[in-house]
Amino acid sequence: MLVSIFGKTGEYPHDPSLRGYHVVYRENEVNHCPGCGRTHWYVGRLTAECGFCGTALPLADAGTWGVGLVRRRGSAPLQDFADAA
Secondary structure, eight states, X not given: XXXXXHOOOSSOSXXXXXXXXXXXXXXXXXOOOXXXXXXXXXXXXXXXXXXXXXXXXXXXXXXXXXXTOOOOOSSOOTHHHHHHO
């Protein structure tokens, strides 16, 4: 349906490098809230929330580490993952 509406064929129309400035919470840096300008944050696993106004920002490194991260590279059979469990 996307092809019929926008006329794009063969490639994904969204290019993340062209999206411009993207506000994210960066660990080990001073992060000023875009809503109120203060620097007190409640940091979770995927987002950080401003302690004063409640503005939420995604973490810059969310999902790139942790116990639950599984990455499949190549064409490894799924039986190999059963041995790890």
